[in-house]
Amino acid sequence: MTAPNRRDILKWGSAAGVTGGLLSSKAFASVPKVSVTPMALPEVRKYKTLGRTGLDISDISFGSSRLRSGQEDIVRHAMDRGINYLDTAHSYSRGQSETVIGNAIKGKRDQVYLVSKAHTSAKWTTKQIMDHLEESLKRLKTDYVDVYLNHAVNDVERMKSDGWQEFVEKATKQGKIRFSGMSGHAGRLKECLEYSLDEDLCDVILVSYNFGRDPSFIANMTRGMDMVRLQPDLPKLLEKAKKKNVGTIAMKTLSGARLNDMREYETEEGTFAQAAFRWVLADSNVDALIVSMTSEALIDEYLVASGAEEVSYYDEKLLHRYAQLNSSTQCRQGCDDCHGSCPYNVQISDVLRTRMYATDYQDLEMARAEYANIEIDGKACLTCSGAPCKDACTYGLAIADLCAPTHRMLG
Helix, strand or coil, rough: CCCHHHHHHHHHHCCCCCCCCCCCCCCCCCCCCCCCCCCCCCCCCEECHHHHHCCCCEEEEEECCCCCCCCEEEEEEEEHHHHCEEEEECCCHHHCCCCCCCEEEEEHHHHHHEEEECCCCCCHHHHHHHHHHHHHHHHHHCCCEEEEEECCCCHHHHHHHHHHCCCCHHHCCCCEEEEEEEEECCCCHHHHHHHHHHHCCCCEEEECHHHCCHHHHHHCCCCCCCCCCCCHHHHHHHHHHHHHCCEEEEEECCCCCCCCCHHHCCCCEHHHHHHHHEEEEECCCEEEEECCCCCCHHHHHHCCCCCCCCCCHHHHHHHHHHHHHHCCCCCCCCCEEEEEECCCCHHHHCCCCCHHHHHCCHHHHHHHHHHCCCCCHHHHHHHCCCCCCCCCCCCCCCHHHHHHHHHHHHH
């Protein structure tokens, strides 16, 4: 039997027993063929208890924000590989995501945990939120979801809302949701998380968290540079959630997901995605992660990292390489140091998040849909000099050069 090709080795890590350093693709091509034992297909190797919910979920789970009609086989492939936690939202792909998942799990509802979300307003009534849930349940072809989240929360008033809190109580009593919480990945994340945890409003939180958000990672990468170090607010909040037994799921773990930027640097020791996942899973304050799964091949690549408990020197090198390649345009979601710098109150971090969907994910449909949800978008940036936000980003992003083009593209 011949050795697996490079694609298989990069998907399945060092299963063939070959080791190496940070080589180029040309250097790797010279590795000789050897006889090997057939490699097992990647699958979930670890299930984690999701805090107080008691749900045992796959440590790498299914994100569906980019799921489109006709892609039921992607969901089924994930389930066949052991993934049992499927995350969706009322707004994802204009309802296609929930519909596809509903089709894929037909006859298998008891094999998965379903999560959905609603992008509410502080002014929404209990009925408005319930109507969103009912529509989601219809698409998912089920009478309940395991977890229901207040989606993309960037205003603490949304969690304080009587409408939301009354909805949670009512829907839980009716058996339409089992557990509730919030998701957040942009502006005012710290404030919203802190309030929700202090008031015990969450069984589960879903937060943007990746190597680029860790102060110690940034400090190591920028050692010797004159750069302000961020306070480690998010890691402390994750630790707080853990102490309160709140289930914690990480998202945006690929920090923009520019996978093709890294292919030439990857070797038989693994891929950038696997390194990024190992970094997250090695954090004892995180129960699991979700990632957008858009093909069977990517699912197999991702699941190589399942069960990880530590980050290797090789992983660290890949992550630093990625950060160096993308740091000039990548917004660190949830940082929000730029908050308050704009005299027009443009929600800068949300604008830059949607830019990521368009330029990194290459998903204009998703980007435009998310941009439409921004209360104060980047329109004012078209006529602004850029002076107010010039030095607002701790990481040195040229905010004005990014926000105005984003509005032209998505507004």
